[in-house]
Amino acid sequence: MKLLTHNMLECRIKGIENRYPFVIEASQVDTVEQDFDPDFLRHMYPRLEWPALKAAADSLGVTGLPTSVSEDMLEDEEFLKVFHHALLEVVLIEGFLVCPESGRKFPVSKGIPNLLLNEDEV
Amino acid sequence: MRTASISLTTYNREVYEPSDDTFLLVDALLKASSQWPKRPYLCIEIGCGSGFASCALALILCQLGLPHHLIALDISKDAVTATRATLKAHGVISADVVQDRFQDFLSRTEQQYDIVVFNPPYVPTPDEELQRTDIARSWAGGWKGRIVIDQFLSYVPKILAQEGQLFLVVVSENDPPGILKALEELDSSLSGQVLMTRRADEELLSVLHIQRR
Numbered sequence A: 001m002k003l004l005t006h007n008m009l010e011c012r013i014k015g016i017e018n019r020y021p022f023v024i025e026a027s028q029v030d031t032v033e034q035d036f037d038p039d040f041l042r043h044m045y046p047r048l049e050w051p052a053l054k055a056a057a058d059s060l061g062v063t064g065l066p067t068s069v070s071e072d073m074l075e076d077e078e079f080l081k082v083f084h085h086a087l088l089e090v091v092l093i094e095g096f097l098v099c100p101e102s103g104r105k106f107p108v109s110k111g112i113p114n115l116l117l118n119e120d121e122v
Numbered sequence B: 001m002r003t004a005s006i007s008l009t010t011y012n013r014e015v016y017e018p019s020d021d022t023f024l025l026v027d028a029l030l031k032a033s034s035q036w037p038k039r040p041y042l043c044i045e046i047g048c049g050s051g052f053a054s055c056a057l058a059l060i061l062c063q064l065g066l067p068h069h070l071i072a073l074d075i076s077k078d079a080v081t082a083t084r085a086t087l088k089a090h091g092v093i094s095a096d097v098v099q100d101r102f103q104d105f106l107s108r109t110e111q112q113y114d115i116v117v118f119n120p121p122y123v124p125t126p127d128e129e130l131q132r133t134d135i136a137r138s139w140a141g142g143w144k145g146r147i148v149i150d151q152f153l154s155y156v157p158k159i160l161a162q163e164g165q166l167f168l169v170v171v172s173e174n175d176p177p178g179i180l181k182a183l184e185e186l187d188s189s190l191s192g193q194v195l196m197t198r199r200a201d202e203e204l205l206s207v208l209h210i211q212r213r
Protein backbone atom coordinates (compact mmCIF):
# COMPACT_ATOMS: atom_id res chain seq x y z
CA MET A 1 0.00 0.00 0.00
CA LYS A 2 1.31 3.39 -1.03
CA LEU A 3 1.17 6.43 1.21
CA LEU A 4 -1.30 7.89 -1.29
CA THR A 5 -3.73 5.16 -0.28
CA HIS A 6 -2.88 5.60 3.39
CA ASN A 7 -3.83 9.24 2.99
CA MET A 8 -7.37 8.20 2.07
CA LEU A 9 -8.05 5.84 4.97
CA GLU A 10 -9.60 6.46 8.35
CA CYS A 11 -10.82 4.36 11.23
CA ARG A 12 -14.59 3.84 10.98
CA ILE A 13 -15.02 2.49 14.52
CA LYS A 14 -18.04 3.94 16.30
CA GLY A 15 -17.98 6.49 19.07
CA ILE A 16 -14.66 8.24 18.48
CA GLU A 17 -13.82 11.69 17.19
CA ASN A 18 -10.23 11.48 16.16
CA ARG A 19 -10.12 8.86 13.43
CA TYR A 20 -7.51 10.22 11.05
CA PRO A 21 -4.81 9.60 10.02
CA PHE A 22 -3.79 6.08 10.93
CA VAL A 23 -0.46 5.76 12.68
CA ILE A 24 1.71 3.28 10.80
CA GLU A 25 3.48 0.46 12.61
CA ALA A 26 5.65 -1.01 9.91
CA SER A 27 7.54 -4.26 9.95
CA GLN A 28 8.26 -4.34 6.21
CA VAL A 29 8.46 -1.42 3.80
CA ASP A 30 9.55 -1.69 0.17
CA THR A 31 10.42 0.81 -2.52
CA VAL A 32 8.85 0.42 -5.96
CA GLU A 33 9.97 2.65 -8.78
CA GLN A 34 7.11 4.55 -10.47
CA ASP A 35 7.08 6.86 -13.48
CA PHE A 36 7.60 10.46 -12.42
CA ASP A 37 4.65 12.56 -13.58
CA PRO A 38 4.37 16.17 -12.39
CA ASP A 39 0.80 16.49 -13.71
CA PHE A 40 -0.35 13.58 -11.60
CA LEU A 41 1.24 15.11 -8.51
CA ARG A 42 -0.40 18.48 -9.17
CA HIS A 43 -3.73 16.73 -9.71
CA MET A 44 -3.45 14.83 -6.45
CA TYR A 45 -2.04 17.58 -4.26
CA PRO A 46 -5.36 19.39 -3.61
CA ARG A 47 -7.00 16.06 -2.74
CA LEU A 48 -4.42 15.17 -0.10
CA GLU A 49 -4.11 15.86 3.58
CA TRP A 50 -0.56 17.10 3.56
CA PRO A 51 0.11 16.78 7.32
CA ALA A 52 -1.01 13.13 7.17
CA LEU A 53 1.36 12.41 4.30
CA LYS A 54 4.18 14.19 6.07
CA ALA A 55 3.57 12.31 9.32
CA ALA A 56 3.34 8.96 7.56
CA ALA A 57 6.55 9.60 5.62
CA ASP A 58 8.35 10.74 8.77
CA SER A 59 7.27 7.63 10.63
CA LEU A 60 8.78 5.45 7.91
CA GLY A 61 12.01 7.43 7.87
CA VAL A 62 11.28 8.97 4.47
CA THR A 63 12.82 12.40 4.70
CA GLY A 64 12.67 15.65 2.78
CA LEU A 65 8.98 16.54 2.83
CA PRO A 66 8.33 20.11 3.96
CA THR A 67 5.80 20.88 6.69
CA SER A 68 3.69 22.86 4.30
CA VAL A 69 3.54 23.40 0.57
CA SER A 70 3.07 26.58 -1.43
CA GLU A 71 1.71 26.82 -4.97
CA ASP A 72 5.05 27.62 -6.56
CA MET A 73 6.62 24.49 -5.04
CA LEU A 74 4.36 22.48 -7.33
CA GLU A 75 6.46 23.83 -10.21
CA ASP A 76 9.74 22.94 -8.55
CA GLU A 77 11.08 19.66 -9.89
CA GLU A 78 13.28 18.99 -6.90
CA PHE A 79 10.33 19.21 -4.53
CA LEU A 80 8.11 17.19 -6.86
CA LYS A 81 10.63 14.36 -6.93
CA VAL A 82 10.61 14.10 -3.14
CA PHE A 83 6.82 14.31 -3.13
CA HIS A 84 6.59 11.62 -5.86
CA HIS A 85 8.83 9.28 -3.92
CA ALA A 86 6.92 9.60 -0.65
CA LEU A 87 3.47 9.44 -2.24
CA LEU A 88 3.95 6.58 -4.71
CA GLU A 89 7.21 4.72 -4.31
CA VAL A 90 7.24 3.89 -0.63
CA VAL A 91 5.09 0.82 -0.09
CA LEU A 92 3.94 -0.61 3.22
CA ILE A 93 4.00 -4.40 2.94
CA GLU A 94 3.62 -5.73 6.50
CA GLY A 95 2.51 -4.01 9.66
CA PHE A 96 -0.45 -2.31 11.26
CA LEU A 97 -2.56 0.79 10.83
CA VAL A 98 -3.32 2.08 14.30
CA CYS A 99 -6.35 4.24 15.05
CA PRO A 100 -5.10 7.51 16.58
CA GLU A 101 -7.83 7.56 19.24
CA SER A 102 -8.94 4.01 20.04
CA GLY A 103 -5.64 2.31 19.35
CA ARG A 104 -7.49 -0.35 17.33
CA LYS A 105 -4.99 -2.04 15.05
CA PHE A 106 -5.79 -3.01 11.50
CA PRO A 107 -3.38 -5.51 9.95
CA VAL A 108 -1.57 -4.88 6.68
CA SER A 109 -0.48 -8.15 5.15
CA LYS A 110 1.21 -8.62 1.78
CA GLY A 111 0.52 -4.94 1.15
CA ILE A 112 -3.24 -5.23 1.73
CA PRO A 113 -4.80 -3.38 4.67
CA ASN A 114 -7.79 -5.12 6.22
CA LEU A 115 -10.10 -2.43 7.57
CA LEU A 116 -13.08 -4.68 8.30
CA LEU A 117 -14.64 -4.01 11.68
CA ASN A 118 -16.29 -6.51 14.00
CA GLU A 119 -20.03 -6.27 14.38
CA ASP A 120 -19.76 -4.67 17.82
CA GLU A 121 -17.49 -1.94 16.45
CA VAL A 122 -19.87 -0.44 13.90
CA MET B 1 -5.57 -2.39 -26.89
CA ARG B 2 -4.37 -4.94 -24.36
CA THR B 3 -6.71 -5.57 -21.43
CA ALA B 4 -6.60 -8.28 -18.77
CA SER B 5 -6.08 -11.90 -19.74
CA ILE B 6 -7.84 -14.83 -18.13
CA SER B 7 -4.70 -16.94 -18.12
CA LEU B 8 -3.06 -14.37 -15.82
CA THR B 9 -6.13 -13.99 -13.58
CA THR B 10 -6.49 -15.66 -10.20
CA TYR B 11 -9.85 -16.91 -8.93
CA ASN B 12 -11.13 -19.96 -7.11
CA ARG B 13 -14.28 -21.33 -5.49
CA GLU B 14 -14.42 -18.37 -3.12
CA VAL B 15 -13.86 -15.66 -5.74
CA TYR B 16 -16.24 -14.49 -8.45
CA GLU B 17 -15.03 -15.93 -11.73
CA PRO B 18 -14.69 -13.39 -14.55
CA SER B 19 -17.96 -13.85 -16.39
CA ASP B 20 -20.13 -12.20 -19.03
CA ASP B 21 -20.84 -9.24 -16.74
CA THR B 22 -17.11 -8.75 -16.12
CA PHE B 23 -16.35 -8.84 -19.84
CA LEU B 24 -19.16 -6.44 -20.66
CA LEU B 25 -17.79 -4.04 -18.06
CA VAL B 26 -14.34 -4.17 -19.63
CA ASP B 27 -15.80 -3.66 -23.10
CA ALA B 28 -17.69 -0.64 -21.79
CA LEU B 29 -14.49 0.79 -20.27
CA LEU B 30 -12.74 0.29 -23.58
CA LYS B 31 -15.52 2.00 -25.45
CA ALA B 32 -15.66 5.01 -23.11
CA SER B 33 -11.88 5.34 -22.85
CA SER B 34 -11.58 6.60 -26.41
CA GLN B 35 -13.22 9.81 -25.12
CA TRP B 36 -11.14 10.22 -21.96
CA PRO B 37 -9.34 13.56 -21.92
CA LYS B 38 -5.63 13.63 -21.32
CA ARG B 39 -5.32 14.26 -17.60
CA PRO B 40 -4.61 12.27 -14.44
CA TYR B 41 -7.21 9.93 -12.96
CA LEU B 42 -7.91 8.77 -9.43
CA CYS B 43 -9.91 5.55 -9.74
CA ILE B 44 -11.64 2.99 -7.56
CA GLU B 45 -13.12 -0.38 -8.33
CA ILE B 46 -15.62 -1.50 -5.74
CA GLY B 47 -15.98 -5.27 -5.39
CA CYS B 48 -12.90 -6.14 -7.43
CA GLY B 49 -13.29 -9.94 -7.10
CA SER B 50 -10.60 -11.61 -9.20
CA GLY B 51 -9.18 -8.21 -10.14
CA PHE B 52 -9.86 -8.76 -13.84
CA ALA B 53 -11.68 -5.46 -14.38
CA SER B 54 -9.26 -3.46 -12.20
CA CYS B 55 -6.40 -4.85 -14.22
CA ALA B 56 -8.10 -4.02 -17.48
CA LEU B 57 -8.78 -0.47 -16.35
CA ALA B 58 -5.18 0.08 -15.25
CA LEU B 59 -3.84 -1.38 -18.50
CA ILE B 60 -6.16 0.79 -20.60
CA LEU B 61 -5.07 3.92 -18.74
CA CYS B 62 -1.40 2.95 -19.12
CA GLN B 63 -1.70 2.40 -22.84
CA LEU B 64 -3.48 5.74 -23.26
CA GLY B 65 -0.62 7.37 -21.37
CA LEU B 66 -2.96 8.58 -18.62
CA PRO B 67 -1.33 8.75 -15.19
CA HIS B 68 -3.55 7.24 -12.51
CA HIS B 69 -3.90 5.60 -9.15
CA LEU B 70 -6.42 2.84 -8.63
CA ILE B 71 -7.88 1.44 -5.45
CA ALA B 72 -9.26 -2.08 -5.78
CA LEU B 73 -11.66 -2.69 -2.90
CA ASP B 74 -13.46 -5.84 -1.81
CA ILE B 75 -15.07 -7.12 1.35
CA SER B 76 -13.71 -10.63 0.81
CA LYS B 77 -10.30 -11.83 1.91
CA ASP B 78 -10.15 -14.33 -0.95
CA ALA B 79 -11.05 -11.63 -3.45
CA VAL B 80 -8.41 -9.13 -2.34
CA THR B 81 -5.78 -11.87 -2.30
CA ALA B 82 -6.80 -12.91 -5.82
CA THR B 83 -6.79 -9.31 -7.03
CA ARG B 84 -3.32 -8.75 -5.71
CA ALA B 85 -2.07 -11.83 -7.58
CA THR B 86 -3.88 -10.82 -10.77
CA LEU B 87 -2.42 -7.30 -10.69
CA LYS B 88 1.03 -8.71 -10.08
CA ALA B 89 0.76 -11.24 -12.93
CA HIS B 90 -0.15 -8.41 -15.30
CA GLY B 91 2.65 -6.20 -14.05
CA VAL B 92 0.24 -3.49 -12.86
CA ILE B 93 1.88 -1.27 -10.25
CA SER B 94 -0.55 1.64 -10.26
CA ALA B 95 -3.11 -0.10 -8.02
CA ASP B 96 -3.47 -0.73 -4.30
CA VAL B 97 -5.77 -3.36 -2.87
CA VAL B 98 -7.87 -2.74 0.25
CA GLN B 99 -10.14 -5.10 2.16
CA ASP B 100 -13.21 -3.30 3.48
CA ARG B 101 -16.95 -2.87 3.00
CA PHE B 102 -17.61 -0.01 0.62
CA GLN B 103 -20.21 1.31 3.08
CA ASP B 104 -17.40 2.01 5.57
CA PHE B 105 -14.64 2.80 3.13
CA LEU B 106 -16.62 5.44 1.30
CA SER B 107 -17.87 7.03 4.50
CA ARG B 108 -14.56 8.57 5.17
CA THR B 109 -13.89 10.35 2.10
CA GLU B 110 -14.53 13.69 1.01
CA GLN B 111 -12.24 11.87 -1.39
CA GLN B 112 -13.55 12.20 -4.89
CA TYR B 113 -12.75 9.86 -7.74
CA ASP B 114 -12.45 10.50 -11.45
CA ILE B 115 -13.44 6.95 -12.38
CA VAL B 116 -15.61 4.65 -10.25
CA VAL B 117 -16.33 1.08 -11.36
CA PHE B 118 -18.75 -1.35 -9.71
CA ASN B 119 -20.05 -4.72 -10.86
CA PRO B 120 -22.29 -5.21 -7.82
CA PRO B 121 -24.18 -8.17 -6.42
CA TYR B 122 -27.22 -7.61 -8.65
CA VAL B 123 -29.08 -10.94 -8.71
CA PRO B 124 -32.60 -10.78 -7.27
CA THR B 125 -32.68 -13.04 -4.18
CA PRO B 126 -34.58 -13.32 -0.92
CA ASP B 127 -33.21 -10.62 1.41
CA GLU B 128 -31.90 -13.30 3.83
CA GLU B 129 -29.28 -14.20 1.23
CA LEU B 130 -27.63 -10.87 1.98
CA GLN B 131 -26.61 -12.18 5.39
CA ARG B 132 -24.38 -14.85 3.90
CA THR B 133 -20.65 -14.35 4.15
CA ASP B 134 -19.50 -16.79 1.47
CA ILE B 135 -19.31 -16.42 -2.32
CA ALA B 136 -23.03 -15.54 -2.29
CA ARG B 137 -21.89 -12.03 -1.36
CA SER B 138 -20.66 -11.62 -4.90
CA TRP B 139 -24.09 -12.00 -6.48
CA ALA B 140 -26.91 -11.85 -3.88
CA GLY B 141 -28.72 -8.55 -4.38
CA GLY B 142 -31.94 -8.97 -2.38
CA TRP B 143 -35.24 -7.53 -3.56
CA LYS B 144 -35.09 -6.80 -7.30
CA GLY B 145 -31.32 -7.18 -6.92
CA ARG B 146 -31.37 -3.59 -5.70
CA ILE B 147 -30.40 -3.73 -2.03
CA VAL B 148 -26.64 -3.39 -2.38
CA ILE B 149 -26.98 -1.21 -5.49
CA ASP B 150 -29.25 1.24 -3.64
CA GLN B 151 -26.86 1.41 -0.68
CA PHE B 152 -24.13 2.27 -3.15
CA LEU B 153 -26.14 4.89 -5.05
CA SER B 154 -26.40 7.06 -1.96
CA TYR B 155 -22.60 7.50 -1.97
CA VAL B 156 -22.28 8.42 -5.62
CA PRO B 157 -22.94 12.19 -5.33
CA LYS B 158 -20.26 12.41 -2.68
CA ILE B 159 -17.51 10.37 -4.34
CA LEU B 160 -17.73 11.44 -7.97
CA ALA B 161 -15.33 14.25 -8.85
CA GLN B 162 -16.10 17.06 -11.25
CA GLU B 163 -16.17 15.42 -14.71
CA GLY B 164 -16.05 12.09 -12.85
CA GLN B 165 -17.51 8.94 -14.36
CA LEU B 166 -19.22 5.90 -12.89
CA PHE B 167 -19.53 2.54 -14.63
CA LEU B 168 -22.18 0.36 -13.01
CA VAL B 169 -23.18 -3.13 -14.13
CA VAL B 170 -26.89 -3.95 -13.81
CA VAL B 171 -29.45 -6.46 -15.10
CA SER B 172 -32.92 -5.67 -16.41
CA GLU B 173 -34.56 -6.82 -13.12
CA ASN B 174 -32.72 -3.97 -11.36
CA ASP B 175 -34.74 -1.44 -13.40
CA PRO B 176 -31.87 0.44 -15.09
CA PRO B 177 -34.00 3.50 -16.04
CA GLY B 178 -35.09 3.70 -12.40
CA ILE B 179 -31.46 3.68 -11.28
CA LEU B 180 -30.55 6.48 -13.66
CA LYS B 181 -33.54 8.47 -12.49
CA ALA B 182 -32.71 7.89 -8.82
CA LEU B 183 -29.19 9.20 -9.37
CA GLU B 184 -30.39 12.28 -11.20
CA GLU B 185 -32.79 12.94 -8.34
CA LEU B 186 -30.04 12.52 -5.76
CA ASP B 187 -27.87 15.05 -7.57
CA SER B 188 -28.96 17.09 -10.54
CA SER B 189 -25.40 17.44 -11.82
CA LEU B 190 -25.34 13.69 -12.52
CA SER B 191 -26.55 12.36 -15.81
CA GLY B 192 -26.37 8.87 -17.14
CA GLN B 193 -27.13 6.54 -19.97
CA VAL B 194 -26.96 2.89 -20.90
CA LEU B 195 -23.54 2.51 -22.47
CA MET B 196 -23.73 -1.15 -23.51
CA THR B 197 -26.19 -4.02 -23.30
CA ARG B 198 -25.69 -7.73 -23.86
CA ARG B 199 -27.73 -10.87 -23.38
CA ALA B 200 -25.98 -13.68 -21.49
CA ASP B 201 -28.01 -16.80 -20.75
CA GLU B 202 -31.04 -15.61 -18.79
CA GLU B 203 -29.53 -12.23 -17.93
CA LEU B 204 -29.95 -9.02 -19.86
CA LEU B 205 -26.85 -7.15 -18.75
CA SER B 206 -26.16 -3.44 -19.12
CA VAL B 207 -23.41 -1.05 -18.13
CA LEU B 208 -24.68 2.31 -16.95
CA HIS B 209 -22.38 5.25 -17.54
CA ILE B 210 -23.02 8.16 -15.19
CA GLN B 211 -21.13 11.43 -15.39
CA ARG B 212 -20.94 14.58 -13.34
CA ARG B 213 -21.02 17.72 -15.40
Ligand SMILES: C[S@@+](CC[C@H](N)C(=O)[O-])C[C@H]1O[C@@H](n2cnc3c(N)ncnc32)[C@H](O)[C@@H]1O
Residues within 6 Å of the ligand: B016, B017, B018, B019, B021, B022, B025, B046, B047, B048, B049, B050, B051, B052, B053, B073, B074, B075, B076, B079, B100, B101, B102, B103, B119, B120, B121, B122, B137, B138, B139, B148
Ligand atom coordinates in the same frame (compact mmCIF):
# COMPACT_ATOMS: atom_id res chain seq x y z
C1 LIG C 1 -20.35 -9.55 -9.16
S1 LIG C 1 -18.84 -9.64 -8.21
C2 LIG C 1 -17.77 -8.72 -9.33
C3 LIG C 1 -16.33 -9.15 -9.27
C4 LIG C 1 -15.43 -8.49 -10.30
N1 LIG C 1 -15.43 -7.04 -10.17
C5 LIG C 1 -15.87 -8.85 -11.68
O1 LIG C 1 -16.42 -7.97 -12.37
O2 LIG C 1 -15.68 -10.00 -12.08
C6 LIG C 1 -19.16 -8.52 -6.83
C7 LIG C 1 -17.99 -8.35 -5.85
O3 LIG C 1 -18.40 -7.40 -4.85
C8 LIG C 1 -17.90 -7.79 -3.59
N2 LIG C 1 -18.75 -7.17 -2.55
C9 LIG C 1 -20.01 -7.52 -2.19
N3 LIG C 1 -20.48 -6.72 -1.23
C10 LIG C 1 -19.48 -5.81 -0.96
C11 LIG C 1 -19.36 -4.72 -0.04
N4 LIG C 1 -20.35 -4.40 0.80
N5 LIG C 1 -18.20 -4.01 -0.03
C12 LIG C 1 -17.19 -4.34 -0.88
N6 LIG C 1 -17.26 -5.37 -1.76
C13 LIG C 1 -18.39 -6.10 -1.81
C14 LIG C 1 -17.96 -9.30 -3.64
O4 LIG C 1 -17.07 -9.88 -2.69
C15 LIG C 1 -17.58 -9.58 -5.10
O5 LIG C 1 -16.19 -9.77 -5.24
